[in-house]
Amino acid sequence: MGKIEVICVGTELLFDRINRNVNFISNSLAKIGLSISRSITVPDEKEEIKESLEESFSRADIIFLTGGLGPTFDDITREAVSEFLGRKLVFSEKIWEEIREKFIRRGIEPPEINKRQSYIIEGAKILKNEVGTAPGMIVEEKGKIIILLPGPPSELIPMMEKDVTEYLKKKIKTGKIEIYRFCFIGVPESVVEEKSKEIISSYGIEFSIIPHSLIIEMIARLYKPEDVEKIWKLEKEFEKIFGKDFIGVNPPPLPQLVGILLKERRLKLALAESCTGGLVGKMITDIPGSSEYFQGCFVTYSNILKKRILRVPRTVLKKYGAVSEECAILMAKGARKYGKADIGLSITGIAGPTGGSEEKPVGLVWMALAFPKGKVFTKKNLFTGTREQIREKAAITSLDFLRRKLTEENG
Amino acid sequence: MGKIEVICVGTELLFDRINRNVNFISNSLAKIGLSISRSITVPDEKEEIKESLEESFSRADIIFLTGGLGPTFDDITREAVSEFLGRKLVFSEKIWEEIREKFIRRGIEPPEINKRQSYIIEGAKILKNEVGTAPGMIVEEKGKIIILLPGPPSELIPMMEKDVTEYLKKKIKTGKIEIYRFCFIGVPESVVEEKSKEIISSYGIEFSIIPHSLIIEMIARLYKPEDVEKIWKLEKEFEKIFGKDFIGVNPPPLPQLVGILLKERRLKLALAESCTGGLVGKMITDIPGSSEYFQGCFVTYSNILKKRILRVPRTVLKKYGAVSEECAILMAKGARKYGKADIGLSITGIAGPTGGSEEKPVGLVWMALAFPKGKVFTKKNLFTGTREQIREKAAITSLDFLRRKLTEENG
Numbered sequence: 001m002g003k004i005e006v007i008c009v010g011t012e013l014l015f016d017r018i019n020r021n022v023n024f025i026s027n028s029l030a031k032i033g034l035s036i037s038r039s040i041t042v043p044d045e046k047e048e049i050k051e052s053l054e055e056s057f058s059r060a061d062i063i064f065l066t067g068g069l070g071p072t073f074d075d076i077t078r079e080a081v082s083e084f085l086g087r088k089l090v091f092s093e094k095i096w097e098e099i100r101e102k103f104i105r106r107g108i109e110p111p112e113i114n115k116r117q118s119y120i121i122e123g124a125k126i127l128k129n130e131v132g133t134a135p136g137m138i139v140e141e142k143g144k145i146i147i148l149l150p151g152p153p154s155e156l157i158p159m160m161e162k163d164v165t166e167y168l169k170k171k172i173k174t175g176k177i178e179i180y181r182f183c184f185i186g187v188p189e190s191v192v193e194e195k196s197k198e199i200i201s202s203y204g205i206e207f208s209i210i211p212h213s214l215i216i217e218m219i220a221r222l223y224k225p226e227d228v229e230k231i232w233k234l235e236k237e238f239e240k241i242f243g244k245d246f247i248g249v250n251p252p253p254l255p256q257l258v259g260i261l262l263k264e265r266r267l268k269l270a271l272a273e274s275c276t277g278g279l280v281g282k283m284i285t286d287i288p289g290s291s292e293y294f295q296g297c298f299v300t301y302s303n304i305l306k307k308r309i310l311r312v313p314r315t316v317l318k319k320y321g322a323v324s325e326e327c328a329i330l331m332a333k334g335a336r337k338y339g340k341a342d343i344g345l346s347i348t349g350i351a352g353p354t355g356g357s358e359e360k361p362v363g364l365v366w367m368a369l370a371f372p373k374g375k376v377f378t379k380k381n382l383f384t385g386t387r388e389q390i391r392e393k394a395a396i397t398s399l400d401f402l403r404r405k406l407t408e409e410n411g
Numbered sequence: 412m413g414k415i416e417v418i419c420v421g422t423e424l425l426f427d428r429i430n431r432n433v434n435f436i437s438n439s440l441a442k443i444g445l446s447i448s449r450s451i452t453v454p455d456e457k458e459e460i461k462e463s464l465e466e467s468f469s470r471a472d473i474i475f476l477t478g479g480l481g482p483t484f485d486d487i488t489r490e491a492v493s494e495f496l497g498r499k500l501v502f503s504e505k506i507w508e509e510i511r512e513k514f515i516r517r518g519i520e521p522p523e524i525n526k527r528q529s530y531i532i533e534g535a536k537i538l539k540n541e542v543g544t545a546p547g548m549i550v551e552e553k554g555k556i557i558i559l560l561p562g563p564p565s566e567l568i569p570m571m572e573k574d575v576t577e578y579l580k581k582k583i584k585t586g587k588i589e590i591y592r593f594c595f596i597g598v599p600e601s602v603v604e605e606k607s608k609e610i611i612s613s614y615g616i617e618f619s620i621i622p623h624s625l626i627i628e629m630i631a632r633l634y635k636p637e638d639v640e641k642i643w644k645l646e647k648e649f650e651k652i653f654g655k656d657f658i659g660v661n662p663p664p665l666p667q668l669v670g671i672l673l674k675e676r677r678l679k680l681a682l683a684e685s686c687t688g689g690l691v692g693k694m695i696t697d698i699p700g701s702s703e704y705f706q707g708c709f710v711t712y713s714n715i716l717k718k719r720i721l722r723v724p725r726t727v728l729k730k731y732g733a734v735s736e737e738c739a740i741l742m743a744k745g746a747r748k749y750g751k752a753d754i755g756l757s758i759t760g761i762a763g764p765t766g767g768s769e770e771k772p773v774g775l776v777w778m779a780l781a782f783p784k785g786k787v788f789t790k791k792n793l794f795t796g797t798r799e800q801i802r803e804k805a806a807i808t809s810l811d812f813l814r815r816k817l818t819e820e821n822g
Contacts, residue, residue, distance in 0.1 A: 017623075019430020022452075041433075041450045071601045072620055103599075111601040131795055133601075154624050154796050188514075190482045190522040190544075209483050212428075213565050271710075277696025278689030281710045285688025288764055288798060290712070296720075297710035299682070299692045304751050305707040309720075340715050353699055384542055387699055389565050 004029065005060040006039040007052050009068035009077050010151060020153045021066045028160050030179060032169050034062075044068050049080035053146075057084075061144050062168070067151030069134035071114040077148060082121050085141055089119040095126070099133045121148075127163045131155045138167060145171065180231050182218040182238060183247040185254075185400050192216050192242075199237055203230050213389065214396050215247070215254075244404050254399045255283045255290075261406040262293040262343075269402075270339025271297035272310055272331040274322065274348040275365060279395045295341045300331070310334030323348050323360055325378050328368035336370040344370035347398050351387045365394045369405055377405055415440065416471040417450040418463050420479035420488050421562060431564045432477045439571050441590060443580050445473075455479050460491035464557075468495075472555050473579070478562030480545035482525040488559060493532050496552055500530040506537070510544045532559075538574045542566045549578060556582065591642050593629040593649060594658040596665075596811050603627045603653075610648055614641050624800065625807050626658070626665075655815050665810045666694045666701075672817040673704040673754075680813075681750025682708035683721055683742040685733065685759040686776060690806045706750045711742070721745030734759050734771055736789050739779035747781040755781035758809050762798045776805045780816055788816055 006025060008018040022039050029035060037060070042048045049068070056063045068077030082089045096118035103110040117134045120126060127136030132155040137148040147164060149156045184192050189211040196218070200207055205227070210217040222228060231249060238246045251257055262269055273280055281297035284290050300306040303317055312330040320326040328346050336344030349365025356362035363383040370376055379401050383393045417436060419429040433450050440446055448471070453459045460479070467474045479488030493500045507529035514521040528545045531537065538547030543566040548559040558575060560567045595603050600622040607629070611618055616638070621628040633639060642660060649657045662668055673680055684691055692708035695701050711717040714728055723741040731737040739757050747755030760776025767773035774794040781787055790812050794804045 019434055023430055036452075037454070039452045041447075043448070070620075070622070072604050074619055106599075108599065108602060111605045113605060114601050152622060152624070154800050157797070188517075188519065188522075190525050191519060193483050194522045194524060208485055209481075211481070211563060213563070273689070273692075275696075276693070277701075277705075278684070278692025278708050278710065281684075281689025281712075282687070282693050285686075285710075285712060285762075286799065286802075288762075290688075294688075294712050296712040296716040297689050297708075299689065299696075299708035299710065301692075301696060301702055301705050301707040302751075308751065309707075309749065338720065340713075340719065351696075351699075385565050386568070388697065391696075 003037045003060040004034060004062045004064070005056040006036055006064040006066065007049070007056060008039065008041040008066050009044050009049055010041065017151065017153055018067070021149070021151070021156050024153065024157055025064060025066075025149075025160055028165055029168075032165060034168070044074050044076060046076050046080045046083070049077060050084045053081065053084050057144065057146075062147070063144070064147045064149060066149045066156060069117065069136075069148060069150045071111070071116050071133065075116070078116075078119060078121065081139070081146060081148060085121065085139065085146075087122040087139075090122050092118050092120050092126075095120065095135055102133060124148075125167070127159050129155055130158055136163070138164070178222040178225065178228070180220045180222065181250050182220065182234070183249075183251050184216040184218075184242060184245055185214055185247055185396075186245045187216065187242065189216050192218065195241055196238065199234065199241075203234060205230060205234070213385075214393055214400075244407065247403075253287075254396060254403065256287045258399050258403050258406070259284070259287050259290055259293055261403065265406065267342040267406075268293055268295050268340070269343050269345065270295040270335040270341035272335035272339075272344065272346040273297060273299050274301060274306070274331070274346075275351045276347050276349075276391050276395050276398075277301060279391055280345070280347060280398055283395055283399065295339045298335055298339065306331065310338065321360070323350055323364060323366060325366055325368070325380070328366040328378055329370070329376055332368035332370035332376065342372055343402070344368075345398060345402055346370075347394055349381070349383075349390070349394055351390045351394075353387055363390050365390070365397075367394070367398045367401055369402060371405070377401075414448045414471040415445060415473045415475070416467040417447055417475040417477065418460070418467060419450065419452040419477050420455050420460055421452065428562060428564055429477070432560070432562070432567050435564065435568055436475055436477075436560075436571055439576055440579075443576060444589075445579070455485050455487060457487050457491045457494070460488060461495045464492065464495050468555065468557075473558070474555070475558045475560060477560045477567060480528065480547075480559060480561045482522070482527050482544065486527070489527075489530060489532065492550070492557060492559060496532065496550065496557075498533040498550075501533050503529050503531050503537075506531065506546055513544060535559075536578070538570050540566055541569055547574070549575070589633040589636065589639070591631045591633065592661050593631065593645070594660075594662050595627040595629075595653060595656055596625055596658055596807075597656045598627065598653065600627050603629065606652055607649065610645065610652075614645060616641060616645070624796075625804055625811075655818065658814075664697075665807060665814065667698045669810050669814055669817070670695070670698050670701055670704055672814065676817065678753040678817075679704055679706050679751070680754050680756065681706040681746040681752035683746035683755065683757040684708060684710050685712060685717070685742070685757075686762045687758050687802050687806050687809075688712060690802055691756070691758060691809055694806055694810065706752045709746055709750065717742065721749065732771070734761055734775060734777060736777055736779070736791065739777040739789060740781070740787055743779035743781035743787070753783055754813070755779075756809060756813055757781075758805055760792070760794075760801075760805055762801045762805075764798055774801050776801070776808075778805075778809045778812055780813060782816070788812075 042052045068075045100110040124137035124139045129135050134150040136159045139146045205220050208219050235249045278299045306312045331346035332344040346368045350362050352362035365381045368378045383390045453463045479486045511521040535548035535550045540546050545561040547570050550557045616631050619630050646660045689710045717723045742757035743755040757779045761773050763773035776792045779789045794801045
């Protein structure tokens, strides 16, 4: 199993997508037991690319290059690699024909400059681009592998997911490292570590901790498959120590986990969102097949819709305000009733940056759950951070609130 | 103006957040005319960090290190920098007190391991962490600047945004590079370039092109402020050539742009989303103050809510299906009416991966706009990509559809 490095070609203006790409490559490799040892971003200048390639070639066995395969003047990865390897760029009539067809299908005259994308490094294996025009390439040289992928994530992702992964699986005999994710929510990183430190070390498993904005992941790497028994024992211990703050081992993402719990219990969910503006609905419907348990969502951003659609009485809004336990309960009940669901979940709060007061500061978020038989639960939160962070934390916390109550009430 | 490099400390499992961080640092620096020349990710091993720091120190004048400031055993950036510089780590009673207070406020006994975060590199300027516990640091050495920032984006972002930017602004006399973004939507990258190539070169302005999933950005760097006249002339030319496909120069993000157009026209918007599940509502409410023009959204994911809430007749759903021009129109009209709005926007489609048919493939998305006086517009789309990509493209396209109609109809 050789070292892997990634060279991302692009200016600093492209960091957003470069990051998505490296992230995706890293996750795909993890699934076949491989990992990136180094990633670097270099400007799209030929000499810079060649220099980085030389360095990586001396250290690593597999080198990814992303970006710089476009049709325009500043796309020069093809040329840099061809010069570094001393291999010619060869025009492929077939690829040019495929590119032309893509434009014609969209009703656009194929631009001449896209012809550049039909040039292939001599001897390269071609990776078909189903989304855009630039084909990817795999070149083998002196027992090492160079993989060129297009920069737009929408093009790189399917290529990496299918062709590159399959190619590497065949090429590389991977060591059988297995990764297990222990996930926690509602406790700080340091508490997770302090409470688990001794137990972990008694099991002799290596862990690294990754704190996300609310979820803490402890990653265990198993080098011997027979050690998997330890994982299941640890799972039991953590359940005892952390209770519902421990989500589980390798759990699916929270929206999917909630979906599984709802499906198992044959319950349908409807939402009433205010400050999150549709984010919770979006997260739930990220999951294919969510229509089985998700009826829909009322984004009652204005008070008039809270009154007219969810039937929150004017008097409640006047007396307690839209961000209150009382309003949250009525919103959840309204979502349940008008959303034709078994469970209504509501979120109402102040995401900021303005709109806060001493009594109700920015970050105050009320959530409520309306269960069958009139059962109601509420939760008050005080989140910190930017508007975006507060909204994200509110959305995740509301799903976690539902997870806890589903496993308590119907477990 | 010196070179800037970023060293990200973390394993490949952290790439997601590393990318967000580099991206944010890059964008913050761009605002004060600075740019990153190189970024590298290194594993959290002391020798690796020291080696990278040595390399960067020989090339760059400002070096950022992100991550590895946490409380746990694998957080060793502090130690690596202190050893590289030959400066001691000094315990700060004041910082330990602040960390303790943060835990106590949350009702948690301060864990002893967090004490590590109270150690400061001798002579460093402290950057207060408003969100988490690890303080950032700025160290000046031999006329160069080393900046240590915590890994979690929620902590790094506010620190970078305020203290670091202000510090650098004072320290560095920036060259006056000005960046102008020319934004296009609805045309492929190569068409943008081909149609604009000659005009651009006649103006003698350097451009780089960044294609996003639907929006194409052309970035111009102006080195002389007096050249700004050229930008406004180019803007006029592009308006002529590209029409509404040209969004403008330095436009705000699409949801904000749509918000400005609605506010100017004193129009209120309501949505009916199906396949996007709340994503458009989320995007609109990303913008602070959106309550001025946004009433709310009906996420009628199930057909029963399309019938009961938006009053789409059963016969229409039966005859044409939920993904049809007819249903889209009735959803938009329902959103307008029941959402107490001037404009209703609807989106209904098949996001996949399953649920498609020959007649209605995955990626088919209908959208409709209901304007005052019974005016209705519709748009049929066929998007490619994953479920996530189709949903994102549908959301952006629906906002662009509204932008085009607002500027046509009320311009």
